[in-house]
Amino acid sequence: MKYLFICIGVLLAQYSYSQSIGGGLAGNIQTESLGIELRAVVPISFISITPQIAYYPFFNKVSEVYAGIGLQVPFLSFRSSHLYALGHVSYDAWLNYTESPMKDAKLHNIAGEVGLGIVSDRCLNPFAEYRYNLIFREANIRIGILIDLSCNSGAGYHSGSRSSVKCPGK
């Protein structure tokens, strides 16, 4: 057991992130809805806290606003990207809940999501996430781009794997 913890510690120690902000598109497969999202990534040790807000506009079958906070835990790194597991808790304002056939639909909801994501480890970092909403039992796809704030001194794009990146200010 001791060696297992050592292995996990060694594995996680390779992740060291910078603060990022970004946004992208959010797609809910079950409600056939498309939205936009904004997020920040705040690293704390090897994990990251991710405040997020997502809006599914009025033209969707389900129009709603999510505002919450997530947790990302990296678990697999390859080349200049890494996979992470995520958990997310948010307030959900379901704006057109009156149009839903769901019996207990309501405006104010608390949503919990778990999922997986992949993000590159450079200065402009595309990401993609698969998330499962535990409350509504819906799958979400998120794609977007994060800007590594530690790269804003003009150094431009990183290259190579995260471990070899020399970002200014790091």
Added chain:
Amino acid sequence: MKTLQKIQTIVAAIIVVISFQNCSKDRIETETTSYESMNEYFDSKKQEEQEYIIDTLGECPLTGKLGTRICINKSDLQFTNGDSIYYPYTLKLVELYSIKDMIYYQATNNTSDGYYTSKGEVRIRTFKNDTELQLRQNKAIEVEIKDSLANQDMSVYYQQATDPFTWSKSTDIYSATEYGYLGLVSLGWNAAGKQASYTNQAIVSFTSETDNLETVEMYMYVSSAQSIVRINNHKQIETPIGEQVTFICMAIDKQNQLYSYTTNKTITGDTTIVVTLTKISDNDLTQILDNL
């Protein structure tokens, strides 16, 4: 470490697959009730197949329980290899005269291009021990369908497909007699009837906010033609304009609770019927079918 990474990747993939399979569209789609197959229920209610041992003492015609008369010349029967048969042999007969029995046997009046008016459906099979026999080439059996009101010749319909049960009109004729309709037909399913044809038809569509119609048995009964038609696509059917029709939907759940929806309409144009099944007792459902 590579092994650990592989395990992590596999676990992650499994989680994604499992979660996706458990997704729900509850927020945009009405949750409808699905039902079980009604085959078992229909089988418990359908006409029993009658069995007759035909020997040297057998008389012609043999009369079934519901009045169908049958005459078979033993020398017209053969094994599949052409060998002759010897007494005794077994004749098995199913008679369907009422709409209810046609529904229970799932032998409704559907044809490949519509439906027909049925005066009676019979299935006649012959066996020597457990081997099914066939008719020799160019031979037929004599069948008389019982109908005291017979006043015009009918066509002979044969079974064209089994699932769903579909009939096909042949060139053979059932001639009107004082007893009913007399014809020379083949073994297997046959019926006396005439094609129901209407110049003006409308599309009747079906929808439901409460029930998964794919799991519901749906029928149309056309009063003037006395035709019972199974709505095989569970969605829509061509219906004669100006005719009185009855739509009957029925289903059964896992606890063997029966459900039904019935509506009578005179169709004036394309229309949509919203189906909502409600619980019904076996006796009440039987009564509805008896009244068709």
